[in-house]
Amino acid sequence: MIELSGVHKSFGAHHVIRGFAATIAKGEVVCVIGPSGSGKSTILRCINGLEGYDRGDIRVDGTRVDRDHRSIRTVRMQVAMVFQRFNLFPHRTALENVVEGPIFVKKEPRADAIRRGRALLARVGLADKERAYPGALSGGQQQRVAIARALAMQPKAILFDEPTSSLDPELVGEVLAVMRSLAEEGMTMLVVTHEMGFAKEVADRVLFLDDGVIAEEGRARDLLTNPRNPRTQDFLRRVLHPM
Amino acid sequence: MHRFLTDAIEFMPILLLGVKNTILVTLGSLVLSTVLGMLWALMRVSGIRALAALAVVLVNVIRGIPIIVQLFYIYFVLPDFGITLSALQAAIIGLGIAYSAYQSENFRAGIEAIERGQIEAAHSIGMGWTLTMRRVVLPQAIRIMLPPYGNIMIMMLKDSSQASTITVGELALQGKLIASSTFKNTTVFTLVAALYLVMSVPLMVLVSWLERRFGRK
Numbered sequence: 001m002i003e004l005s006g007v008h009k010s011f012g013a014h015h016v017i018r019g020f021a022a023t024i025a026k027g028e029v030v031c032v033i034g035p036s037g038s039g040k041s042t043i044l045r046c047i048n049g050l051e052g053y054d055r056g057d058i059r060v061d062g063t064r065v066d067r068d069h070r071s072i073r074t075v076r077m078q079v080a081m082v083f084q085r086f087n088l089f090p091h092r093t094a095l096e097n098v099v100e101g102p103i104f105v106k107k108e109p110r111a112d113a114i115r116r117g118r119a120l121l122a123r124v125g126l127a128d129k130e131r132a133y134p135g136a137l138s139g140g141q142q143q144r145v146a147i148a149r150a151l152a153m154q155p156k157a158i159l160f161d162e163p164t165s166s167l168d169p170e171l172v173g174e175v176l177a178v179m180r181s182l183a184e185e186g187m188t189m190l191v192v193t194h195e196m197g198f199a200k201e202v203a204d205r206v207l208f209l210d211d212g213v214i215a216e217e218g219r220a221r222d223l224l225t226n227p228r229n230p231r232t233q234d235f236l237r238r239v240l241h242p243m
Numbered sequence: 244m245h246r247f248l249t250d251a252i253e254f255m256p257i258l259l260l261g262v263k264n265t266i267l268v269t270l271g272s273l274v275l276s277t278v279l280g281m282l283w284a285l286m287r288v289s290g291i292r293a294l295a296a297l298a299v300v301l302v303n304v305i306r307g308i309p310i311i312v313q314l315f316y317i318y319f320v321l322p323d324f325g326i327t328l329s330a331l332q333a334a335i336i337g338l339g340i341a342y343s344a345y346q347s348e349n350f351r352a353g354i355e356a357i358e359r360g361q362i363e364a365a366h367s368i369g370m371g372w373t374l375t376m377r378r379v380v381l382p383q384a385i386r387i388m389l390p391p392y393g394n395i396m397i398m399m400l401k402d403s404s405q406a407s408t409i410t411v412g413e414l415a416l417q418g419k420l421i422a423s424s425t426f427k428n429t430t431v432f433t434l435v436a437a438l439y440l441v442m443s444v445p446l447m448v449l450v451s452w453l454e455r456r457f458g459r460k
Contacts, residue, residue, distance in 0.1 A: 050367070073369045073370075076367055076369045077369040080367065083360060087363060090383065091383050100378065104374055150368075
């Protein structure tokens with residue numbers, strides 16, 4: 001579904017991604033963990049072309065990701081993205097945010113898009129908020145609207161870029177619950193996260209990214225409970241026991 | 244006071260003719276400057292280097308030449324190249340072009356104030372440049388652009404008086420003609436000033452209405 005091989009990316013002199021290679025199969029849930037600055041978000045952003053990459057190859061369902069080519073719009077419709085800071089459109093209601101893509105990008109009939117949009121809002125537990133503007137919603141609610149907006153494009157996969165990192169702790173659970181239900185329904189998901197509990201429970205696989213390369217990867221439970229690489233051990237110790 | 248009123252009644256028809264031309268020049272050049280200004284601003288943020296550079300050059304050339312010289316150029320020089328315009332047309336085009344530079348800088352500031360994340364979110368649902376601008380960036384940017392836009396409108400109303408230099412019989416010129424033939428400077432120019440003030444009030448009301456209309460969330 002998503003294949004990356006030998007991906008390199010620099011910001012100026014800063015070599016962020018140093019030969020990243022991974023394959024995400026259809027229906028798989030993969031979590032990417034690692035220290036900040038390790039290139040986790042950058043990899044995600046390269047997959048749907050929000051960033052370009054310098055070398056290597058990224059393919060979505062066989063199509064090469066090239067942000068300067070028109071095909072990027074098709075790739076983006078297939079691989080939706082959920083952002084750390086939600087990035088909802090503040091001038092549109094929750095429902096309008098959700099139906100924006102279907103109506104204006106996919107040119108779906110308005111009535112169909114609205115019907116589906118309402119169903120999606122209900123699915124993320126926000127049926128009663130369709131007329132609310134993002135500014136009137138809590139962070140957790142905004143992120144759930146953002147997930148509904150991503151789902152509205154009927155993507156083949158969803159990229160989550162630290163979806164709970166800017167939420168108050170008590171709001172994290174409601175977003176993770178929605179993500180878990182998506183995983184259970186077989187959605188292909190690539191999740192950059194610091195929520196080790198979620199990774200352990202929901203992910204099929206975990207990639208530990210350190211300094212732009214995968215330092216360790218494995219089945220979620222194995223890697224998180226029994227890391228082999230000393231860097232992974234050190235990272236997990238500090239995340240799980242910050243004191 | 245009685246004298247002032249009888250004079251005022253006598254001069255008013257001539258001044259109102261000027262008011263009509265002032266309104267024509269202002270509205271015409273407002274529309275033209277808005278369209279051109281938006282064009283320059285969109286070129287500037289298009290991400291296409293040649294277009295952006297062209298917009299920078301255009302805006303700076305336009306900004307760097309006094310309005311009055313631009314008007315002279317369009318009205319007195321263009322006929323040498325076979326383009327003959329009426330004074331009113333020349334005034335609308337000249338002021339429209341001159342003010343497009345200021346409009347453009349205002350529009351660009353509004354567009355650039357929109358968070359990067361908004362554009363990324365638009366891209367992430369498959370929107371291209373045009374759709375991103377139309378559906379995401381501009382509707383949010385308008386709120387930022389409106390207060391300075393209102394200012395520009397009022398400045399344009401007042402600067403329409405520069406059209407008098409190329410013989411457009413707008414309010415200031417009509418006033419000057421009456422004053423120089425009657426020597427009633429106080430009466431005439433008080434009336435002229437009052438008429439400009441009266442015309443700017445609806446603009447101010449319009450701007451505050453627009454701000455409320457687009458400002459609500």
